[in-house]
Amino acid sequence: MYNNPSQYLNGTNPTVTGYVNHCTTAGTNCVAASNPDSYLWYDPLHPSEQADRGFAKAFIDVVNGNSKWATYYSG
Numbered sequence: 342m343y344n345n346p347s348q349y350l351n352g353t354n355p356t357v358t359g360y361v362n363h364c365t366t367a368g369t370n371c372v373a374a375s376n377p378d379s380y381l382w383y384d385p386l387h388p389s390e391q392a393d394r395g396f397a398k399a400f401i402d403v404v405n406g407n408s409k410w411a412t413y414y415s416g
Contacts, residue, residue, distance in 0.1 A: 342381055342395055349395045352379025360384050
């Protein structure tokens with residue numbers, strides 16, 4: 342996602358690896374970006390909603406046996 346954000350993020354703004362929600366160091370006076378679907382991060386610590394959707398899709402692919410990222414063993 343970090344190296345190819347446009348493959349995973351679907352906002353109308355150009356995709357960015359910055360974050361949506363900017364607050365003061367005290368956690369106050371927060372200002373959110375106008376198009377959160379264009380961002381990889383929600384804040385400096387948490388992935389954005391769009392990033393979470395990408396993680397969920399990848400996890401479902403693993404569970405269904407369709408992931409290129411997983412190793413499957415037959416027994």
